[in-house]
Structure formats: C-alpha cells, structure tokens
Amino acid sequence: MLTYLDHPNGWWRDNAQKQIIILDDKSVVPALKAMASGKNGTSALGRLHALWTLEGLNAIDKPTIYAALKDTDPQIRKAAIWISEIFLKQNDQTLIATIGKMANDENYDIKTQILLSLGTNKSALAKQIVQDILTQNAHNQMIMSVKKSIDKNEDAKIYGIKLAGFSPPERKLILAGGEIYKSLCSACHGADGKGLPTNAAPALRGAKHINADKDIAIRILMNGLKGPIEGKTYPSVMLAMNDNSDEWVASVVSYIRYEFVGTSMRVGKGRQSAVVQASDVKKIREQHAGKTEPWTIEELEQLSAVINQ
C-alpha cells in the first residue's frame, strides 16, 4: 500500500493515506520515514503524503521534521512547519529558532505558514519572529490578511465570538456600558435585563424600542420616559440621565442594544450596529436642548416615523 502514496494519480495517494491511518498499523512507520526523507527517489508528492500519514498515525518525530524543513520543495517545508505544531506548542525553543531562520524564505507560503504556526505562541522568541515577518512584509496583502485573521481568532478566544465582532473602540464602549448597567440600571431593570419580580421597570431584553431606531434609546436615556409602554404602566418614571457625558450615554445605550437585542439588527432595509457613538448622543442632545419633561412612547414613535420617512 505504501507505494500508492507515491502514485501519480491523486485518488490513489489520498486513499492509500486514509487506509494506512485507519488501519493504524505502526509497522509501516520506518518505511514512511524513509519515504518522507526522499529515500528511494520518492517524489515530492509522495514525500508530502508520507509526512501527513506519519502525522495521522501520531508517529511524527523531530528528526523527520528537521529533515523535511530542509526539503527542496516549498510545499513540503510548509507542511513540515504545520505538522511541527505539536512540538511548537510545547515551546521547543530549538525548533522555534530553526523555523525562525526560514522567515526569509522567498516563498510566501512559508512566511504565511510561520505566522499561522507561531502567531499565537507565547514565547518571546516566537513573538520576535512573528514581529519581524510583519515588519518586513508590511506591504504584503496576504501576510497582513493572515495577521488579521489570527488576531480575530485570538479576540474570539478572549472576548467570545459575539464581542469579537466589534472593533476595539466599540468593544471598550460596550464593556464600559456593561459596568454602568450593573451598578445603576440593574437595580430597576434586573441584572439580566428581564426586569424584577416587583415590576418596578420594564424588561429591556428584546424591548422593541431599543431594537428599533437607535435615537429612541438615546432619547429615553437623555430625557427619561413616562406613561405606559405596550399597554403596561409602571409605578415610577424612567429618569433623565443627561447630566452624564455623551460618551457615558453612548456606552450604556450600546451595551443594552448589544446585550439585550443582539449585535446588529435589521432596521428598514439596512443593518444597524448595536453600537452608538458619542457623536450620535451629541446630536440628540442639541436637538432637544431645552427639553425638561420626560418623553412618552407615542412622542418617540412619531419622531422616528417622521425622521425615517
């Protein structure tokens, strides 16, 4: 079966590789290592399949990796870096240094693979190698887009998929709003936005007015709200919060839209982000500068209907 790994026809190569891995027959490992190192005139494709088969059998070792890193064929050097990740994860400094020396490989697949394999490695040496590649290839689109996608994945690990979808300044706004919400708004609206058993205030989770025109939520926060919502009356009113800065209002509105109604939402024909900027708040503040009375829902709906026509 091994000879099929070097078959000119890809179907035979792929199936031989699959079969060997499924059978999990470790007796073929020495022969595979010989093939991977190009003995007996194994072709580049044969060497590549031998490497991946060893990986599939969990039988890859460092001498095989080191030999493959020096292969004349760039696709094999690339695969060797990729497959070496099990050792890179253990922070093997010698291996990291060896791969670091390949950063000047004229083949961009190699540089890209180094970024992918070392991009999340926490060792100082790996970080330096990655930084050097980025500095030296700052104008290469492929390298820069790989860097972006690595960062995105890292962000998703740190912030969770949902929050990672926002830019860093937007994230900051949402997180700051979350702090304000916890310390102030949750007292009436509940920490989870579902309201309190006392029914002191409406639930914000899924509230249609927060979801709709972002200006409605800004207006409520700025000047407050009174009177029934969806046919329900509450014992008190929503207080005006326009003593706070534009940034403060923007962050808490961003947070409730993000947390309780989704990351982005359909409004009319376009998509509207959950995030509200300080400049949006400033505009509303100027629009209703003399206002002292709280809004009613009817007034807000009318205002939005007129503006959005």
Ligand code: HEC
């Ligand atoms: C002292 C209690 C209290 C606090 C604190 C409070 N609210 Fe309210 N909120 C209310 C009440 C009561 C209403 C309903 C007013 C009405 O009957 O029209 C309301 C209504 C709202 C609405 C409209 C909901 C809808 O369905 O249209 C929003 C949005 C809102 N509040 C956001 C906030 C945010 C954000 C904070 C924190 C910055 C906050 N509230 C803090 C009592 C409170």
